[in-house]
Amino acid sequence: MISIKNLSFAYKKKPVFDGLNLxxxxxxxYGLLGKNGTGKSSxxxxxxxxxxxxNGSITVNGFTPFERxxxxxxxxxxVPEEFYLPDISVPDFIKHYAPFYPRFNSEKxxxxxxxxxxxxxxxxxxxxxxxxxxxxxSFALATNARILLMDEPTNGLDIMSKSQFRKILAEALxxxxxxxxxxxxxxxxxxxxxxxxxxxxxxxxxxENVETITKKLSFRFAYDAEDVAAAIYxxxxxxxxxxxxxxxxxxxxxLDLELLYKAIITNSEKITKLFQQ
Amino acid sequence: xxxxxxxxRFTLLVLKHWADNKKRxxxxxxxxxxxxxxxxxxxxxxxxxxxxxxKAVQQITFFLSLFAVGTFYASQYFRDLGSRxxxxxxxxxxxxxxxxxxxxxxxxxxxxxxVFTTAFYLIDxxxxxxxxxxxxxxxxxxxxxxxxxxxxxxxxxxxDSTINFLLFFFSVQSAxxxxxxxxxxxxxxxxxxxxxxxxxxLFCMMYFFYEHLLPNGGFHKGFLTSFRVxxxxxxxxxxxxxxxxxxxxxxxxxxxxxxxxxxxxxxxLKEKQV
Numbered sequence: 005m006i007s008i009k010n011l012s013f014a015y016k017k018k019p020v021f022d023g024l025n026l027x028x029x030x031x032x033x034y035g036l037l038g039k040n041g042t043g044k045s046s047x048x049x050x051x052x053x054x055x056x057x058x059n060g061s062i063t064v065n066g067f068t069p070f071e072r073x074x075x076x077x078x079x080x081x082x083v084p085e086e087f088y089l090p091d092i093s094v095p096d097f098i099k100h101y102a103p104f105y106p107r108f109n110s111e112k113x114x115x116x117x118x119x120x121x122x123x124x125x126x127x128x129x130x131x132x133x134x135x136x137x138x139x140x141x142s143f144a145l146a147t148n149a150r151i152l153l154m155d156e157p158t159n160g161l162d163i164m165s166k167s168q169f170r171k172i173l174a175e176a177l178x179x180x181x182x183x184x185x186x187x188x189x190x191x192x193x194x195x196x197x198x199x200x201x202x203x204x205x206x207x208x209x210x211x212e213n214v215e216t217i218t219k220k221l222s223f224r225f226a227y228d229a230e231d232v233a234a235a236i237y238x239x240x241x242x243x244x245x246x247x248x249x250x251x252x253x254x255x256x257x258x259l260d261l262e263l264l265y266k267a268i269i270t271n272s273e274k275i276t277k278l279f280q281q
Numbered sequence: 282x283x284x285x286x287x288x289x290r291f292t293l294l295v296l297k298h299w300a301d302n303k304k305r306x307x308x309x310x311x312x313x314x315x316x317x318x319x320x321x322x323x324x325x326x327x328x329x330x331x332x333x334x335x336k337a338v339q340q341i342t343f344f345l346s347l348f349a350v351g352t353f354y355a356s357q358y359f360r361d362l363g364s365r366x367x368x369x370x371x372x373x374x375x376x377x378x379x380x381x382x383x384x385x386x387x388x389x390x391x392x393x394x395x396v397f398t399t400a401f402y403l404i405d406x407x408x409x410x411x412x413x414x415x416x417x418x419x420x421x422x423x424x425x426x427x428x429x430x431x432x433x434x435x436x437x438x439x440x441d442s443t444i445n446f447l448l449f450f451f452s453v454q455s456a457x458x459x460x461x462x463x464x465x466x467x468x469x470x471x472x473x474x475x476x477x478x479x480x481x482x483l484f485c486m487m488y489f490f491y492e493h494l495l496p497n498g499g500f501h502k503g504f505l506t507s508f509r510v511x512x513x514x515x516x517x518x519x520x521x522x523x524x525x526x527x528x529x530x531x532x533x534x535x536x537x538x539x540x541x542x543x544x545x546x547x548x549x550l551k552e553k554q555v
Contacts, residue, residue, distance in 0.1 A: 054372060054555045072551075073284045077375035088366040090301040100300040103293050104375040 012059035035197035107148035116142035190261035223260035237267035334412035355457035356469040363465035368555035455542035
């Protein structure tokens, strides 16, 4: 669905990627994690055709994104972190934007904004940032575009809206779609993401399925000093130490994305070795 | 469906642009009408011309405001590309770069000119009627009349000057449209500066060409197509390029600049990154 081969990209003199290789397949929700400025948003914009790579290639649904052919754009929707919506009513927005997307489903859109508790006839400009974002997310999902790119989608959403977002996204995903979510709010999306990709200094530091991760790693409390010493990563809390350790029992536990991220960033060598076994 | 141009997509794009901007456009037209009325009233009160709403006032008002408003509007058309959020919204709309350019030309060239001229005449006719009803107007040498902006003589030595002037306007306006894609911020000011720099460089090149490369003499009956080489006043000779080259040159200057700038705008738009 999305194939990135040997991608190099730089902003003037600041290199972002150098020889990046990645594959994104249909039917998955990918979580794109990384420090600030590591190129998560740039990768999404390269996939959407908003940026042109200096070297290497990107193929999305068989198209070269930067050609920005209408048939390609009909099947890719991006929810950027900084977004713009015109100063019109929601019905007018649907009337004038939806016809560009041949698979747009108006009923789905109405359902999504109802779940988000957005008045159907309100004007976009009178809405708060969070409400506008909810309209944009609803629109993105209703387009039925096969590629959905979301850059920090839960930023600006209140607690209730975050759980509504998770519910809607889980319902909306179908086998033909590929959703890539770049985020720092890992807790918001923990149960949605089924593959984690971590970018660091323009390289892929980690790229694994959630199933494989929970088979190989366990995230738990440890009260024994030996357990803590043997852990890949540990941090103290009020009720003991929380650790990331190799999963010896083989029982699949619950994934803690935040801990996983910290473990990879601080001890990537050990993690890489463990996953190569 | 054709990926370069589809009438259906183009129509959707035109309607979308209208929906996004109708409030701004409506308010801009009202502001223009307000300014025009204020200006005409000012000229009548201050006796700017010999007669109220005289020909000169109408002419100057039409052409100056056409250039000022037209170039400013063109320089604002692609301003969305200067903002990351608006730029993403613009570039990811499923339509081709050609359709987006064509939509910009429809609004900034065709519809702008129609709406501008209509708004001007609406106020002009009204103000001329008011001027004619003012006490004492019948005693003046000339009676205020509504001018035909397509037939007024701007340059007294050239009968086609109005048409050439309008063609010149479309070329200048196209340069501002290109500027709005090229410059992310202050495109209006930057395009003016670039225009002056380009004009100055062209002038210097012409001057160098005329003074240092061409023999002693001067252009004769046709700028750049006919040159009279001065020898002694009796044996002077005339160097002329074939008539058809002169015609092609004239045609390109008149009708070629704007389409050339549109083509450059198209490629710039196609390569735009956000």
